Amino acid sequence: MSRSESRYHHGDLASALEAAADSLLAERGAASLSLREVARRAGVSHNAPYHHFADRHALLQRLGVRHMTRLVEAQRAAGERETDARAAFVAMGAAYVGYAHEHPHGFAVIFDPEVCVPGETGPQMTTLIAENEALIGAAIARVAPELGEQEIEAAVVGAWGAAHGLAQLVAAGHVPIDAVRPAFEAYLAMGATLTRTP
Amino acid sequence: MSRSESRYHHGDLASALEAAADSLLAERGAASLSLREVARRAGVSHNAPYHHFADRHALLQRLGVRHMTRLVEAQRAAGERETDARAAFVAMGAAYVGYAHEHPHGFAVIFDPEVCVPGETGPQMTTLIAENEALIGAAIARVAPELGEQEIEAAVVGAWGAAHGLAQLVAAGHVPIDAVRPAFEAYLAMGATLTRTP
DNA sequence: GGTACGATCTTGCGCATGTCAAGATCCGAG
DNA sequence: CTCGGATCTTGACATGCGCAAGATCGTACC
Numbered sequence: 001m002s003r004s005e006s007r008y009h010h011g012d013l014a015s016a017l018e019a020a021a022d023s024l025l026a027e028r029g030a031a032s033l034s035l036r037e038v039a040r041r042a043g044v045s046h047n048a049p050y051h052h053f054a055d056r057h058a059l060l061q062r063l064g065v066r067h068m069t070r071l072v073e074a075q076r077a078a079g080e081r082e083t084d085a086r087a088a089f090v091a092m093g094a095a096y097v098g099y100a101h102e103h104p105h106g107f108a109v110i111f112d113p114e115v116c117v118p119g120e121t122g123p124q125m126t127t128l129i130a131e132n133e134a135l136i137g138a139a140i141a142r143v144a145p146e147l148g149e150q151e152i153e154a155a156v157v158g159a160w161g162a163a164h165g166l167a168q169l170v171a172a173g174h175v176p177i178d179a180v181r182p183a184f185e186a187y188l189a190m191g192a193t194l195t196r197t198p
Numbered sequence: 199m200s201r202s203e204s205r206y207h208h209g210d211l212a213s214a215l216e217a218a219a220d221s222l223l224a225e226r227g228a229a230s231l232s233l234r235e236v237a238r239r240a241g242v243s244h245n246a247p248y249h250h251f252a253d254r255h256a257l258l259q260r261l262g263v264r265h266m267t268r269l270v271e272a273q274r275a276a277g278e279r280e281t282d283a284r285a286a287f288v289a290m291g292a293a294y295v296g297y298a299h300e301h302p303h304g305f306a307v308i309f310d311p312e313v314c315v316p317g318e319t320g321p322q323m324t325t326l327i328a329e330n331e332a333l334i335g336a337a338i339a340r341v342a343p344e345l346g347e348q349e350i351e352a353a354v355v356g357a358w359g360a361a362h363g364l365a366q367l368v369a370a371g372h373v374p375i376d377a378v379r380p381a382f383e384a385y386l387a388m389g390a391t392l393t394r395t396p
Numbered sequence: 397g398g399t400a401c402g403a404t405c406t407t408g409c410g411c412a413t414g415t416c417a418a419g420a421t422c423c424g425a426g
Numbered sequence: 427c428t429c430g431g432a433t434c435t436t437g438a439c440a441t442g443c444g445c446a447a448g449a450t451c452g453t454a455c456c
């Protein structure tokens with residue numbers, strides 16, 4: 001009897017649980033995601049998950065890592081699809097916002113302070129965050145090669161913040177997705193205005 | 199016997215509950231805020247809140263309105279404290295981020311899609327959101343008087359997004375508060391670079 | 397091949413919470 | 427003074443989290 005048919009020892013319950021939870025996350029938010037429902041959807045008893053995740057928190061963190069991985073990958077792909085430096089930078093921002101728009105609950109769980117606290121989420125998330133910043137930093141360095149390391153670091157936080165804010169507002173429904181690109185351009189022009197010495 | 203001494207009819211339980219919940223929100227996040235604990239802290243039975251709030255959701259929405267009011271007010275005050283248009287714009291952004299830094303859980307509840315959905319949160323929140331956008335719009339119009347209505351509208355979303363993203367990242371602990379101002383300036387300079395015709 | 401061990405999964409439990417229902421208490425209008 | 431309605435209380439039920447103890451399975455070891 002193969003493992004997948006034997007319903008006692010599932011075989012790869014951890015992945016199945018993650019998948020089940022992720023599909024739940026496509027419908028509802030993390031707050032209304034119960035471990036028991038995940039277990040039900042995976043077809044196991046309400047306590048089976050505890051042999052793979054310390055608690056509800058741990059499963060949500062795992063989902064956070066999952067989505068952060070995809071978010072970083074989406075940015076990377078969008079950036080590599082463009083040859084022009086500026087186009088790549090803009091495309092990465094759009095990818096960031098786009099991911100949040102398509103997976104609002106998944107995106108939310110990445111940055112939910114109740115779930116993923118910077119220092120306490122484990123090395124995987126730390127690595128992913130660093131990767132994300134490196135990705136943005138490289139894109140900025142391509143656009144503005146004259147910048148020093150310090151300046152790039154600051155610009156990374158600024159760009160990340162801008163993309164993140166629009167993503168959050170779009171995901172929450174405060175801003176329609178179509179308004180993002182004009183807003184982005186307008187804000188950049190605004191920057192040009194603000195930094196122009198009077 | 200005055201109402202405040204009579205412990206049966208509280209007198210102003212709605213406000214007391216809001217205050218209790220708000221003080222809880224200063225410590226923990228909204229997810230771990232239970233109606234029963236709020237009731238305990240207010241010194242009433244676990245079911246008293248239901249005579250003032252339809253459910254847990256309604257109380258959280260009320261807290262969202264409360265904090266959005268303060269957030270808008272903080273921005274307004276910061277803007278009015280400056281005479282220079284650019285300084286006012288920057289100060290408002292700093293106030294936005296500062297509020298999120300000082301009241302991370304309160305700030306989170308404003309924009310929590312599980313709590314405050316744009317269309318369904320009631321007229322008060324709608325008004326506050328509009329007020330917020332008007333405030334930002336006025337600040338932008340002061341900085342760049344040459345902009346048309348459409349352009350300002352787009353710039354509002356862009357500026358709001360930038361401030362919101364930095365606020366979120368600071369509140370979540372991904373970015374230290376000291377990094378905000380340099381990031382803001384760097385991002386604006388970045389905008390100047392990006393919009394400069396090659 | 398048989399067996400003991402550990403990993404995996406199950407059932408059952410205590411406790412906390414959200415929400416409904418019914419009763420107790422108090423205020424104020426008439 | 428009485429009665430209605432608002433306010434608050436106790437009680438109950440369903441659900442969820444996480445612990446504990448038992449059942450089942452794979453496998454390393456003899």
